[in-house]
Amino acid sequence: MRVAIFGGGYAGVNVARRLERSLSSDDELLVVDESGTHVVRHLLHRAIRRPEGLGDLTLTLDDLFDRATVREARVTDLDAETGVATLADGETIEYDVGAVCIGSEPAFYGLDGVAEHAITLHRPGDPQAVRTSFLDALADGGRTVIGGGGLTGVQVAGELAALAAERGGADRLDLRLLEQADAVPPGYDDRLQSAVQDALAGTGVTVETGVTITGASADRIQVAGGDPVEYDCLVWTGGIAGASALGDERPDVRATLRLGDRTFALGDAVRVIDADGRVVPATAQAATGQASVAAANLSTLLEHRRSGGGDFEPRLDRYRHDDAGWTISVGDEAVAKVGPKVLTGAAAAGVKTLVGAEYLSRIGAAREALKHVGDAIAEE
Ligand SMILES: Cc1cc2nc3c(=O)[nH]c(=O)nc-3n(C[C@H](O)[C@H](O)[C@H](O)COP(=O)(O)OP(=O)(O)OC[C@H]3O[C@@H](n4cnc5c(N)ncnc54)[C@H](O)[C@@H]3O)c2cc1C
Incomplete structure (x- = not known):
């Protein structure tokens, strides 16, 4: 059976990497991304001052996966119920279960000019x-x-x-x-x-x-x-605004992240309402957190379909947002919120260092990239 992940950002990469470990070797795992790269977007502002670090924030998707197949293509339309994605060249991809992780676009709210x-x-x-x-x-x-x-x-x-x-x-x-x-x-x-x-x-x-x-x-x-x-x-x-493949909207998804019969959606692409009924902020932190729920639910739905479905809906995991805290850089300074505490100065910068390095190593970015990011991207 075919599992398709649309988008290779924080949400997509983390879903695919989890599925690589759990899917049966008979199942196909396909990642479709318009750029063929994973952009470490939450550090992009650092490259304004340190342009030499930009290459380390743009990782080739193929290098991040062991068995997933990467297809570089833009999705222009998607039917979450029937499991059909249309690509920019008109080709269609059919999938048994899939996840929409195509992120967002800048929002201009129709402001003139x-x-x-x-x-x-x-x-x-x-x-x-x-x-x-x-x-x-x-x-x-x-x-x-x-x-x-x-x-x-x-x-x-x-x-x-x-x-x-x-x-x-x-x-x-x-x-x-x-x-x-x-x-x-x-x-x-x-x-x-x-x-x-x-x-x-x-x-x-x-x-x-x-x-x-x-x-x-x-x-x-x-x-x-x-x-x-x-x-x-x-x-x-x-x-931010919704991606054009979703009609410029960020549709609501509830805690199971289910967008349609065959499809889940997570990350910036959608407005997630978690298990406690709270609207989840559109952040890299939330997207990676949602990835574990989406991966588990994709596997459950795949098994359900493999066994012929039946009258009962499978029991799906639910996402509950855990606001683990915030780090915001202000030049070489940082402000961090860890639990109830607000940290500034060296303590906050230390948290920022851990966040950047931990993320890159978790997604399997090369050791070399980590080294450069550490140098060029300073205290993130
Ligand atoms: C400057 C900046 C600083 C930020 N700082 C923080 C921070 O400190 N902490 C934090 O948690 N978050 C931060 N964020 C937010 C964070 O980057 C986003 O929430 C995160 O990128 C969302 O992840 P995602 O996987 O949903 O989307 P993305 O990371 O945007 O990935 C979407 C992927 O989908 C692909 N794609 C898009 N459209 C299509 C299409 N039609 N067909 C095929 N592929 C497609 C793209 O190529 C991309 O690879 C920051 C963002 C910016 C811009």
Whole structure:
């Protein structure tokens, strides 16, 4: 029988690696990814300041698997009930059971001109584009604006401020982080927010909250109820939207991660509601946690189908989100939340080091990559 995993990010790689250990050797395990690589996306902001580390954040999928077959192709449509995926060239792939792990796209909320004029931080080429545009602006004494003060926006701000300092340009830095909510990063507890704001305070980043961006032209941003803001470099980190193969939506899935009769879905691609009824944040940490539930449920469903199905639905595992904590880098500083504690300084940086190294070794990334990431990606 054929098990198909669509997408080779945090969710897809971790599901496939688990299935490699548990599937019968007669079953085919297929991973379909449009890039053929696993991007260590949660460290992408680090490559703005350390472009030499980018190669180590882009791992060839074939190297991560022992028996899964990797197919480099873009899925354009998927029928979760009948188990048929359509690829960009029109070919279809039929599967017995499958998992949708195709991640998300940057969200622009239909804001006029933002997609056209802003740089996002989503794909491997993006850190270099941000770096070039920022350094050009810095050289001319220009202004950089980051739209969106979530995890990504804060971490990008920290990297850009540190890059300016390394270039001796701290006194020329005009870097504004604009956020619609009343604190950054929005949605996190007060102590974490104030620790992040303290970390940003010494860097020269100007944080402006309660600012709603409504559009952008080539050199200015429109904001609700205020004067336009001129800019030279504009980075958009305003959130995520569903992938086009899922109709630009992030469909809801409940705790079993079941999207359809033959299909599960996890990671950023969907909005997961866990066993306690909570909406799970779209993070790498959550995607890898969901992978073990998805792998177990794929095996259960496969056995159910192999035995002819029958009237009863198989009993499926349920995902319960365990917020193991947070680490947010702000340049060379870090803020970590571990259980009820908020850590800053060296203690937080130590947590960041463990997170990066532990993740890479868990997915089987080469020792060499780990070494370089350790060097180039500093305290992650
Ligand atoms: C700068 C930045 C910093 C972040 N920091 C953190 C952090 O500190 N901690 C944290 O937990 N999270 C962080 N995140 C969020 C985290 O990276 C995402 O939540 C995570 O990548 C989601 O994993 P995923 O497997 O669902 O999707 P992805 O990692 O995006 O993987 C999706 C995969 O699907 C493939 N794909 C997409 N579309 C198709 C298609 N149509 N057909 C075939 N293949 C397709 C892609 O090539 C990709 O390999 C950060 C994100 C960014 C951008």
